[in-house]
Amino acid sequence: xxxxxxxxxDNHGCLRKTxxxxxxxxxxxxxxxxxxADALNVPFLDSDEEIVRAANMSIAEIFERDGEAFxxxxxxxxxxxxxxxxxxxxxxxxxxxxxxxxxxxxxLEGCSVWLDVPLPVLWERVRHKDTRxxxxxxxxxxxxxxxxxxxxxxxxxxxxxxxxxxxCSIEQMRDAVLKTLATRDDxxxxxxx
Numbered sequence: 001x002x003x004x005x006x007x008x009x010d011n012h013g014c015l016r017k018t019x020x021x022x023x024x025x026x027x028x029x030x031x032x033x034x035x036x037a038d039a040l041n042v043p044f045l046d047s048d049e050e051i052v053r054a055a056n057m058s059i060a061e062i063f064e065r066d067g068e069a070f071x072x073x074x075x076x077x078x079x080x081x082x083x084x085x086x087x088x089x090x091x092x093x094x095x096x097x098x099x100x101x102x103x104x105x106x107x108l109e110g111c112s113v114w115l116d117v118p119l120p121v122l123w124e125r126v127r128h129k130d131t132r133x134x135x136x137x138x139x140x141x142x143x144x145x146x147x148x149x150x151x152x153x154x155x156x157x158x159x160x161x162x163x164x165x166x167x168c169s170i171e172q173m174r175d176a177v178l179k180t181l182a183t184r185d186d187x188x189x190x191x192x193x
Contacts, residue, residue, distance in 0.1 A: 014189040015040050018083060018110035019181065020090045022097040022158055024148055025132055026125035027115040028173060033091040035174040040188075043088035047096060050078045059093070060136075068095075076101050083109035094147075095134075098154050107159070111187040113177060114158035119148050121166050160184065 019036065021029040030046055037044035048059055051074050055062055062071050075093060079102050082090055090110070096102050097112065106112050123144055126132055137143045155161075160183075162176045181188040 015042050015087055015187070016189060017187050018087050018090055019177075019187065020083075020092060020106045020110050020112045021115055021177075022092055022106075022112050023094065023115040023155055024117065024122050024151065025094040025134070025144075026122040027094075027117045028125075028164070028170065029091040029115060031170050032115060032173045032177065033089045035170050036177055037089040039174060039178060040089065043086055044091070045082050045085075045088055046091045047075060047078050047082060048091075048093045050082065051075060054078070060130075060132075072099060075099075076105075080105050094151070097158070098151060103154075103157065111160065111181070111184065112158040113180065114155045114161040115164060115173070115177075116155070116161050117164040118166060119145060121164065122148065 021027075021033050021036075023029060033046070034044050051062070051071070052058060055074070057065070059071070062074075072095065075096055076099060079090075079092065079096060083105050092102075097106070103112070123141055126135065126144065127140070130136070132140075134147065135143055160180050162173065162180050164173055164176075168176075178188075182190055
């Protein structure tokens, strides 16, 4: 909300809007989001975690029981609510930013940052996990490639983008995001020291 107070950090400046991390599954939105929130001394929120908590079941179970459309509706409700709460860092599911409504809410209330990670890196991160319902197919690499190719143009609509080199630590990505955020005084006001 416009009347929210800016959140201060001793080291990195003053966050003026919620930063919303978007991108593919395996991009590191949660890990980088937590590190970013810690660096900025603001709350970290995860839309998927909020949905899991409210439903008392996993994302995969929700998909299986109620379908993707039901999940996307709950996801939109959660994102709308979180964007109006305290300023912080919000990690979203890989499909959240694809929805027009979510992009509009995020644009109005915060600043979206695309974590642009190369496909081979994403595959290495998700290939051995069974928690990704969209990859429960006969050819998960082909599915991931199709998702990557179809989603990237929408992720490119984010307010900011940070490219991840293949061998990039969480701390390096956090610092790259901070550097990118510092280019937007309406999002992150750097303190004069």
